[in-house]
Amino acid sequence: MIDQNKLIQWAQQNLIPPAAAALTEALEKGVFEPDKPSLKEGDKVRHTKHKYYGIGEVRGLSKSGKKARVKFGWNIAYYDLTALQKVEEAKSQ
Numbered sequence: 001m002i003d004q005n006k007l008i009q010w011a012q013q014n015l016i017p018p019a020a021a022a023l024t025e026a027l028e029k030g031v032f033e034p035d036k037p038s039l040k041e042g043d044k045v046r047h048t049k050h051k052y053y054g055i056g057e058v059r060g061l062s063k064s065g066k067k068a069r070v071k072f073g074w075n076i077a078y079y080d081l082t083a084l085q086k087v088e089e090a091k092s093q
Helices: 002-014 018-027
Strands: 044-047 056-060 068-074 075-080 084-086
Touching: 002 018, 044 068
Parallel strands: none
Antiparallel strands: 044 056, 044 084, 056 068, 068 075
């Protein structure tokens, strides 16, 4: 993880003033913050590497927001969000 204060200090020392100001403003506005998890409780998901798990259901997110608690069949465990793919529900006609 990058220390925001150290980055701002470095920018002020090494970049031309308009660029340093623009970077400082963007950091303060949260432009570079990681995206919020796109999964929520109840979403249907598939594991990207272990397709044979079938379709699971998200039962919650970790406090860090980096993992989801998923039930695949009888197994419930935490999985990295990067290893999960949301499954869109089939629309009834």
